[in-house]
Amino acid sequence: DTGVSQDPRHKITKRGQNVTFRCDPISEHNRLYWYRQTLGQGPEFLTYFQNEAQLEKSRLLSDRFSAERPKGSFSTLEIQRTEQGDSAMYLCASSLAGGAYEQYFGPGTRLTVT
């Protein structure tokens, strides 16, 4: 399968713990995006990378959130000191650079904070 993959698919954690998610984009795509989706909402933009450079971060991305894409390939999203409000589906997407290009989405990681 050459699509976007995300790992893990589901994560249950206790409040206060740290979690890390991984996204592997389509190999030729230089852009990688992270979104968060909660019930009844569309995907909300968190951050995106072009190659290894993080170009923009949403105000939704508090100091507890950090994302990296060290070699311009896979990316990780870490949430420190998780809170119940962090429970959501975390989506990764990749694309070629350029606004008209389609974003290809992964299956998401569903985070539940208890």
Place this chain on the structure above:
Amino acid sequence: AQSVSQHNHHVILSEAASLELGCNYSYGGTVNLFWYVQYPGQHLQLLLKYFSGDPLVKGIKGFEAEFIKSKFSFNLRKPSVQWSDTAEYFCAVNVWDDKIIFGKGTRLHILP
């Protein structure tokens, strides 16, 4: 800040009915517009997009959308829906090669 508004949160139709889902965006300049669809248990995928040229764009599975610049709208249409069109539909806008902003989605349920 750019925003996308989808008029209907939940639509229920019978098979063979016609569909129109409303979408309005707030930005006065050049935009790229998208409709994404999420079938039950599947990833988000692109249904169709507009970035220039003919304002009537055709997508997969018989869907089409019309960009009306004066109304800041990009409504999705299908003349005759099928049970397999049951899904959640998201309108989205991209400005100046930047991130995509999504609407809240419309959950479409087709009765067989």
